[in-house]
Amino acid sequence: MTDRLPHEKGFHVSWDQLHRDARALAWRLQDVAPAGGEWRAVIAITRGGMAPAMIVARELDIRTVDTISVKSYNHQTQSEAQVIKSPDMDLVGDGEGVLIVDDLVDTGRTLKVVRERMPKAHVATVYAKPMGRDMVDTFVTEVSQDTWIFFPWDMALQYVEPYRGA
Ligand SMILES: O=P(O)(O)OC[C@H]1O[C@H](OP(=O)(O)OP(=O)(O)O)[C@H](O)[C@@H]1O
Ligand code: HPA
Numbered sequence: 001m002t003d004r005l006p007h008e009k010g011f012h013v014s015w016d017q018l019h020r021d022a023r024a025l026a027w028r029l030q031d032v033a034p035a036g037g038e039w040r041a042v043i044a045i046t047r048g049g050m051a052p053a054m055i056v057a058r059e060l061d062i063r064t065v066d067t068i069s070v071k072s073y074n075h076q077t078q079s080e081a082q083v084i085k086s087p088d089m090d091l092v093g094d095g096e097g098v099l100i101v102d103d104l105v106d107t108g109r110t111l112k113v114v115r116e117r118m119p120k121a122h123v124a125t126v127y128a129k130p131m132g133r134d135m136v137d138t139f140v141t142e143v144s145q146d147t148w149i150f151f152p153w154d155m156a157l158q159y160v161e162p163y164r165g166a
């Protein structure tokens with residue numbers, strides 16, 4: 001995971017916005033569905049991919065959903081990703097006809113290891129940053145590399161002081 005501290009900008013996503021954007025992703029995916037029009041399964045990249053994957057699976061009426069879990073390790077400046085939970089590989093095979101969903105691509109490290117496992121799968125994210133964009137087949141919104149995306153599951157409503165105090 002990239003450190004959020006050096007990021008210049010923040011892009012705050014509400015549940016409502018995420019729902020709309022994940023639906024927009026499903027809409028785009030309809031047009032690139034495999035021959036016959038059906039994806040065999042959705043694979044969510046945990047944990048951030050689970051909410052978008054649920055929405056996409058609902059919109060496209062895909063009932064088979066599995067997960068892959070990828071953990072990033074930081075060894076000083078070098079960061080690498082490892083699969084710590086695989087989907088059912090009998091189901092997934094080489095990924096043909098399978099849709100992989102994540103909330104965003106940033107550096108592309110997560111998707112690199114996922115793609116190695118399922119080279120023929122279609123990879124979709126809701127948001128994308130330029131460094132990782134080429135790892136994704138379909139996405140909805142691009143933000144700049146120096147933007148940190150804040151997701152609704154990491155946020156809480158909070159009181160804010162008015163601009164002018166009493
Ligand atoms: O393109 P990358 O640089 O690899 O970054 C993108 C990944 O980082 C975040 O997941 P994270 O590993 O923080 O775990 P989480 O989904 O459980 O929050 C995000 O949900 C993506 O999966
Ligand atoms: O911009 C981001 N937001 C949340 N999680 C992330 N993981 C990598 N980049 C990001």
Ligand SMILES: [Mg+2]
Nearest residue numbers: 046047048049
């Ligand atoms: Mg993630």
